Amino acid sequence: MTNVQRFAFPAFAALMLLLPALPVPDFWITQSNYIGMYALVALGLVLLTGVAGLTSFGQAAFVGVGAYSAAFLAVKMSGSPWLALLIGVGLAVAAAVVLGAITLRMSGHYLPLATIAWGLALNYTMANMDWLGKYDGILGIPTLKVFGYDLGTGRGLHVLIWAFALLAALASMRLLDSRPGRAIRSLKSGATMAEAMGISTFRAKLTVFVIAAVLAAVSGWLFAFFQRTVNPSPFSIGKGIEYLFMAVLGGVGHVWGAFLGAGVVRIIEDQLQILMPRLIGTSGNFETIVFGIVLVVVLKYAPDGLWTFVSRRLPRADRVRDWDGAAPLPARDKPTHGESLLQVDKVRKEFGGLVAVNDVSFEVRAGEILGLIGPNGAGKSTTFNLITGVLTTTAGRVRFRGEDITGLPSRQIARRGISRTFQHVKIIPEMTVLENVALGGYLRGSSGTVGAMLRTDRAEERRLFAEAERQLARIGMADRMHEMAGNLALGPQRLLEIARALCSDPSLLLLDEPAAGLRHKEKQALAEVLRQLKGEGMSLLLVEHDMEFIMGLTDRIVVMEFGTLLMEGTPSEVQASPKVRAAYLGTEH
């Protein structure tokens, strides 16, 4: 936790909760009420869009679910507002699970388009139901009473709105700094890396989608008691875009960006409603144009949102090192030296008419470094992806420690003890080195989202960080654990990936072109680390281009050419082979 969270959050919370007791004009209390409610929705979008990379235009519909639940229960059934909150949140969760199950597997532009579709659909449903009052909505919602105390619509409700908003902010910050939070943060770096760490990306997406829907529904519930009337227009797709706008403007990657964005939008919106008619008459919806211009300017000059201007000036504190003496994480049985660890048996991959891997067989034994080499397009990466479950085989079998792992998804393969690095480094730049490595230990922990929000996961977190530090020390990078991973040069980033893979306590480490793009010194450092790992009993499979690097390092080498296995032997046998030389020089043999 940074100093800012430690001191600024309680101060800000106290100010917002006490604001109604201060001599602040009603006008600003009302604005602050709006900001709190908007911030709840924008916070969901920060998590969903900013952190997890899933764009949603449809959040306003979830606000509507919360608002209509409150209105319907309070007016038509004279039910308890707290029951209405429960029902509103329950309905939002149910809707998010169903919609998420359908849409979250979509990629690219399909997801945002789908969110527009269901945003419209939910809104039309509200507008066309007789029992929800159609376009007129539901009027005459009573004010909210807590323990017999009437909160009214202004100062009293302010305390409740901000209590929810601040709790949501606190829970979100805690979530982001936790095992499930790191999983959510890994989504933006692409599913391949997250799945290779054992994360179910679908589940992580669904979790964050549900959280965002719940925050929106709570905001809607508050909105109903604030406005004391609901109708479909504040839950339209236009409002959904405005919520997204708040998150983007404020800083889509930061919890406090949601608050800043909500504040700026609300105040601009309000001022424009006064100013625009004076300047250009009452006709037309000119605020929208001004918002559009503001958004373009912000995206151009502050693509990460306005909060970055604040956060840049705030001191950054290193994570408090509180894991000394933490119990080690559970470890798996180590294979015995020389045991057959991985068996690749007549594995085949066809892409249409192209046979990328043609019935290739080889094995990796425990404690050895096996190199897989071959000229460009030989099928090395495809073989690597077949072993790690990124691609499915056309034919053949892959066995690991006696178990058939053919066709398993990569997170299941990771669970069995195969860990990997990537040819194009896949780290999370905005997380520290330590947090990136801790992500590798995902499968060795079990704490979930609610535990993270309630902070009941701290003992496990300490164990994870102790392990992450131990792995960083193993590759000689413990002194850099607090640095942002994105600030590292390529060499240290590749080492970080190795530490992350080691953090999963693997029986076999698969490295995809680890020396690619490294300078000579960095290659030497990497080779030294790999030799040391072998010395400690680790088994490694190395896909590599760099002959010099691989010759001095491996025990055995498998050479591929045009998808087939050309030869297998010791480095000196391979070096002496005319077939291999010819393959690399591209001559006939």
Ligand SMILES: Nc1ncnc2c1ncn2[C@@H]1O[C@H](COP(=O)(O)OP(=O)(O)OP(=O)(O)O)[C@@H](O)[C@H]1O
């Ligand atoms: N997804 C795909 N769809 C179609 N063809 C593919 C696909 N992936 C790989 N290939 C083809 O399969 C063959 C083997 O590619 P692969 O990337 O495995 O080779 P490689 O030995 O790793 O090469 P490089 O060293 O250049 O990475 C190539 O001809 C490639 O064009």
